[in-house]
Structure formats: C-alpha cells, structure tokens
Amino acid sequence: MTAVAGIRGSIVAVFDPAGAAGVDQHSTYASDPLGRVQRSNMFFLQVVFGDTVAAEKIGHWLFNRHQKVNGVVPDSGEPYVANVPETLLWVYVTGWHGALECFQRFAPKSERLNAGEIDQFYRESLITADLLGIPPQYVPSDSIEVQDYLREQGKTLIRPTNEMRRLVEFFLRPPLAPAWPLLAINPFLKMVTYSALSTLPDEWLDLIEVERHRRRWAINDAVVKAALGAAYSSDLLDSFLVLAGPEAWGYRHNALRRNSFSEPVPYEFKQGEMLQQRRAGG
Numbered sequence: 417m418t419a420v421a422g423i424r425g426s427i428v429a430v431f432d433p434a435g436a437a438g439v440d441q442h443s444t445y446a447s448d449p450l451g452r453v454q455r456s457n458m459f460f461l462q463v464v465f466g467d468t469v470a471a472e473k474i475g476h477w478l479f480n481r482h483q484k485v486n487g488v489v490p491d492s493g494e495p496y497v498a499n500v501p502e503t504l505l506w507v508y509v510t511g512w513h514g515a516l517e518c519f520q521r522f523a524p525k526s527e528r529l530n531a532g533e534i535d536q537f538y539r540e541s542l543i544t545a546d547l548l549g550i551p552p553q554y555v556p557s558d559s560i561e562v563q564d565y566l567r568e569q570g571k572t573l574i575r576p577t578n579e580m581r582r583l584v585e586f587f588l589r590p591p592l593a594p595a596w597p598l599l600a601i602n603p604f605l606k607m608v609t610y611s612a613l614s615t616l617p618d619e620w621l622d623l624i625e626v627e628r629h630r631r632r633w634a635i636n637d638a639v640v641k642a643a644l645g646a647a648y649s650s651d652l653l654d655s656f657l658v659l660a661g662p663e664a665w666g667y668r669h670n671a672l673r674r675n676s677f678s679e680p681v682p683y684e685f686k687q688g689e690m691l692q693q694r695r696a697g698g
Contacts, residue, residue: 417644421518422456423587424612425511430583431574431623432506434496437489440579442498446586461664463544465671472687475547479691491577499695501554506569508550512541513562517615522641534559543683549695551688576623584624604643611640 426445430436439445445452462474485498496503516537520528529537535558542552556562587609590602613626614633621628 417515417518417522418457418460419608420522420612420615420640420644421511421515422453423609424514424518424615425507427584427587427612427624428510428514428616428620429507430577430580431510431620432503433489433492433575433577433579434494434498434503435507436577436579436583437487437496438485438498438503439583441487442485445583446591457664460544461667463547465667468681468683470667471547475549475687476691479549479695483695489577490579499549499691501550501692504548504550505554506573508545508548509556509562509565512538512544513566514612514615518612521615521637522611522644524645531559538562540680542685546683546685546688549688549691551692552685570619574623580624584626588626607636607640610636 426439430439443452459474459478463471466474479499482498486496488495498504516529516534538556538558538561542555542557545555546552556565587605590605610633613621614628614637618628
C-alpha cells in the first residue's frame with residue numbers, strides 16, 4: 417500500500433511550484449531512485465515502529481537535510497525555502513490524505529476506516545507533523561479541515577510547471593536506467609502509478625494532462641489489489657522490507673515483538689516549534 421501512496425504523494429507534492437522546484441533541483445530520484453525510496457521509507461518506519469528517541473532523532477535528521485533545499489522557482493523567479501511550515505504543509509497534508517485514499521481504495525472492505533476512525537487517523541498523524549518540523553497549530557486535524565485545506569490551496573497554490581511534468585513523466589514512462597532497480601520493476605511501477613492516479617480527482621488529472629480510462633484502470637486496480645493482498649498475507653512483506661533499507665526489518669519486528677501498539681504512547685508536542693525557532697535563528 418505504501419508503494420501506491422508514495423507514488424501518489426510524490427506526484428501531488430509537485431503540484432506546488434515550490435515543491436516541484438525543490439524536487440527537480442535537489443532530489444536524486446532520477447539518478448538514485450532506490451536510495452531516494454529508502455530514505456523516505458526509513459523516516460516513516462522509524463517514526464511508526466521506533467521509540468520516541470528514535471522518532472525525534474530522525475525528524476531532526478530530515479529537517480537538517482532539508483535545510484539546504486532552497487532556491488528559486490524557474491518560471492516565476494520566486495524564492496522558496498523547503499523547511500517553512502507553508503511549504504512543508506502541502507506535502508504533509510496531501511501525503512497523509514493520499515495514504516488514506518489509497519488505503520480506502522485497496523484495503524479489504526472489512527479493514528477500511530469509518531468516519532470516526534478517519535478523524536482519529538488525522539489526529540494521530542499530528543505527531544508526525546511535529547516530528548517533521550510543522551507545529552500542530554498549522555495542521556488540519558480532521559477530515560473536514562483537510563478537505564477545506566485542499567479546496568482552498570487548490571485555488572491558490574497548485575500550478576503546472578516544467579519541473580512537475582518531468583517528475584510525472586518519470587513515473588508514467590520510467591526509464592530503464594539505473595538498471596537496478598528500474599529495469600527489474602519497470603512494468604510493476606507503471607501499474608502502481610496508474611493505480612495511484614486512479615485515486616486522484618478529475619481536476620488533478622487535468623493538471624497533469626492524464627485522461628481517466630475507467631475500464632482499463634479498473635482492471636489495473638484489480639491486479640494491483642490482488643498483488644498487494646498476496647504480498648500482505650505471505651512472507652513477501654518481509655522480503656520487500658529489505659528494499660526499504662537495512663534497518664527496516666529490525667524496526668518493524670522489534671515493535672511487533674514488544675506489542676508497542678497495545679495503547680497510545682504519550683507524546684509531547686515540542687519538536688515542531690523548536691525546529692522552526694532554530695531555522696529562524698530564534
């Protein structure tokens with residue numbers, strides 16, 4: 417499920433011209449796609465399955481890494497700074513919203529979330545926002561607030577750019593190099609990309625100039641859903657965790673062994689404010 421949600425999130429993130437410029441100018445997704453995926457997955461695995469110290473540590477690491485992601489949007493000349501809450505927020509909100517959309521589409525019906533669970537999902541995800549350097553007061557915390565945010569930002573923020581088109585093209589027509597892993601996963605990557613696109617509203621598909629093919633996409637979604645189900649119900653999940661990075665298996669199994677999810681772990685919201693104050697020199 418993370419593969420579908422990750423591709424969706426990567427595409428929607430670059431609807432923001434500042435985000436698109438940052439990815440185009442600073443990301444290694446084209447030259448080192450596996451490393452790029454491993455670094456992203458490592459953050460979420462350590463936040464979800466690690467203890468509080470580990471989660472705070474990797475939040476610091478990611479914020480520090482993004483401190484250098486600054487520059488100018490080519491077609492407008494406007495400067496951008498990756499670590500300001502406004503820029504972080506679009507990637508964050510659309511990423512979690514997209515993960516939920518993919519889960520609701522591809523998970524078994526018995527496991528999909530109801531309205532109360534969806535709002536709980538957004539409230540709990542505020543912890544990740546704080547760890548990323550976004551103070552919780554900036555963040556939509558329930559489904560209504562998320563929809564309001566997406567609607568308003570859709571009017572004022574998103575705009576197609578050449579940088580956006582390059583990243584979308586990478587997923588729609590993935591290159592064959594570097595041969596590992598692209599040559600091996602190329603056909604599946606295309607299928608997962610179209611499953612991710614199938615969860616987008618029509619106006620977002622129009623933005624990236626992709627036409628919805630309902631029958632063809634329905635067949636593709638069915639195949640991807642079957643593959644996800646097979647991976648989840650077998651040992652394949654642990655095998656694929658190796659691709660997420662050398663520590664991924666350990667974090668996940670340590671957490672499961674300790675029954676970490678029996679009750680919520682208390683969390684003090686402080687890291688977002690601290691990181692932003694440090695960025696601003698306060």
